[in-house]
Amino acid sequence: MKNTNPSDGGSRIRVPLLDVVNGNRPLRDEILEAITQVVDSGWFLHGPDCRQLEADVARHCDVSSAISCASGSDALLLAIMALGIGPGDEVILPSFTFFATASCIWRVGARPVFVDIDPETYNLKPDCVEAAITRATRAIIPVHLFGQCAEMDRIVQIAESHDLFVIEDAAQAIGAGYQQRPAGAWGTVGCFSFYPTKNLGGMGDGGMLTTNDSDLADRLRLYASHGMKPRYYHQVVGINSRLDSMQAAALRVKMKHLDAWNQQRGDNAARYGQLLKQAGLDSWVTLPKVADHQDHVWNQYTIRVPDGHRDKLRVFLAEADIGTEIYYPVPLHLQECFQSLGYHSGSLPETEAASKEVLSLPIFPELCAAQQEAVVRAIGQYRQQSARSAA
Numbered sequence: 001m002k003n004t005n006p007s008d009g010g011s012r013i014r015v016p017l018l019d020v021v022n023g024n025r026p027l028r029d030e031i032l033e034a035i036t037q038v039v040d041s042g043w044f045l046h047g048p049d050c051r052q053l054e055a056d057v058a059r060h061c062d063v064s065s066a067i068s069c070a071s072g073s074d075a076l077l078l079a080i081m082a083l084g085i086g087p088g089d090e091v092i093l094p095s096f097t098f099f100a101t102a103s104c105i106w107r108v109g110a111r112p113v114f115v116d117i118d119p120e121t122y123n124l125k126p127d128c129v130e131a132a133i134t135r136a137t138r139a140i141i142p143v144h145l146f147g148q149c150a151e152m153d154r155i156v157q158i159a160e161s162h163d164l165f166v167i168e169d170a171a172q173a174i175g176a177g178y179q180q181r182p183a184g185a186w187g188t189v190g191c192f193s194f195y196p197t198k199n200l201g202g203m204g205d206g207g208m209l210t211t212n213d214s215d216l217a218d219r220l221r222l223y224a225s226h227g228m229k230p231r232y233y234h235q236v237v238g239i240n241s242r243l244d245s246m247q248a249a250a251l252r253v254k255m256k257h258l259d260a261w262n263q264q265r266g267d268n269a270a271r272y273g274q275l276l277k278q279a280g281l282d283s284w285v286t287l288p289k290v291a292d293h294q295d296h297v298w299n300q301y302t303i304r305v306p307d308g309h310r311d312k313l314r315v316f317l318a319e320a321d322i323g324t325e326i327y328y329p330v331p332l333h334l335q336e337c338f339q340s341l342g343y344h345s346g347s348l349p350e351t352e353a354a355s356k357e358v359l360s361l362p363i364f365p366e367l368c369a370a371q372q373e374a375v376v377r378a379i380g381q382y383r384q385q386s387a388r389s390a391a
C-alpha cells in the first residue's frame with residue numbers, strides 16, 4: 001500500500017537536517033555532463049571551469065576579483081597570510097563561530113582576540129570590537145553567521161578609523177547582503193566555502209576569496225600556489241590550495257540555482273515563523289531575528305530554547321526522526337587548544353548563554369510544508385509533555 005499522505009496517522013514523516021542527494025537530483029545529468037567534460041579534457045586543475053566560476057562569483061558578489069582555493073578554511077588562512085599578519089599581531093573575531101575562523105590566526109603565530117556577540121543576531125557586536133582594539137590589532141574577522149551579515153557599516157567604519165583590515169568570514173553567507181551590498185564586498189577580503197552543507201555546496205571541498213584590491217588578488221593567488229612566480233621561483237612561502245576543475249564544473253551548474261535556493265530557504269524560514277506562532281511556541285522558544293537592512297540567506301534556522309530544555313528537546317526530536325544540530329556547543333574561547341589564551345567561563349557571557357540554548361532546525365531548500373509542520377508539531381508535543389511532568 002502506498003502511503004504518501006504525511007498527515008495520515010500511521011505514517012511518520014522523516015525530516016533530515018539536510019538532504020544533499022535530493023537537492024542534487026534534479027541537476028544530476030547536467031552535473032555528470034559537466035564533470036565528464038573535465039574528465040575528457042584532462043585539465044584537472046586551474047581549468048576553464050575554475051576561471052569561469054571565479055568570474056561568476058565575482059559578479060554575484062559585486063567585486064572585481066575572485067580567487068578559488070581548496071576550502072573555506074584555506075580562504076581564511078590565505079587572507080591572513082597575504083595580508084602579512086603574523087607573530088605579535090592581534091586579530092579580533094567572535095568566539096561563537098566555526099573553528100576555522102580562529103585557527104587561521106593561530107597558525108600564523110598571531111593572537112586571536114575573542115569578543116562577544118549580539119544575543120539576537122549571534123553576530124559580533126561592534127561596541128565589543130571597538131573595546132578590544134589595542135596597538136597590536138591588525139584585523140577584524142566578522143562572521144556572517146547562519147547567513148545573516150554582521151553590522152558591516154559600523155565594523156568597516158571602526159576598521160578604517162584604526163587602520164585595520166577586515167576579513168569577512170562569509171562561509172555561511174553566499175548571496176547574503178546588508179544595505180544592498182553583498183557579503184564579501186564589504187571588507188578588505190571575503191572568504192567563502194563550498195563545503196556540502198553551505199548554500200552553494202560542492203561534492204567535496206572548495207573555497208573562494210573575493211576582493212576589490214587587484215594587488216591583494218595577485219598576492220592571494222601567489223600564496224595559494226606555494227608563493228611561486230614564475231615557475232620554481234618562490235617569492236614567499238605559501239601553501240598549495242587549489243580548487244579542482246571537477247568541483248568548479250559541478251559548482252557552476254549549481255550556482256545558476258543559488259538565488260532560487262536562497263529564496264526557498266527564506267520562504268521556509270517565514271513558514272517556520274508562522275507555524276511556531278500559530279502553535280503559540282514563539283513565547284517559549286526565541287525565533288531568529290532578522291535585523292534591519294539584511295538580506296538573510298538562512299544557511300541555518302536557529303531557535304533558542306530556554307531553561308535547560310535544549311538538549312532534551314533535541315533528543316525528543318531525534319526520536320521523532322527529526323534532525324537538528326547545535327552550532328556551536330562549545331565557544332572557541334573555551335576550547336582546550338586555546339587554554340593558553342587565558343579565557344575562562346564567564347569571559348563572554350552572551351556567547352556562552354547562546355551556546356547553551358541554540359538549536360538549528362532543518363531549513364534546506366527542498367524542505368516541504370508537511371515536514372515543517374511535523375517539526376513544529378513535535379516541538380509542541382515536547383513542550384506539552386515537559387509542562388505536564390513539571391506539574
Ligand SMILES: *Cc1c(COP(=O)(O)O)cnc(C)c1O
Pocket residue numbers: 071072073074097098100101143169171172192193194195205206207
Ligand atoms: C564552513 C565554515 C568555514 C570553513 O569552511 P570549509 O570549507 O569547511 O573549510 C569557516 N567559517 C565558517 C563560519 C564556516 O561555517
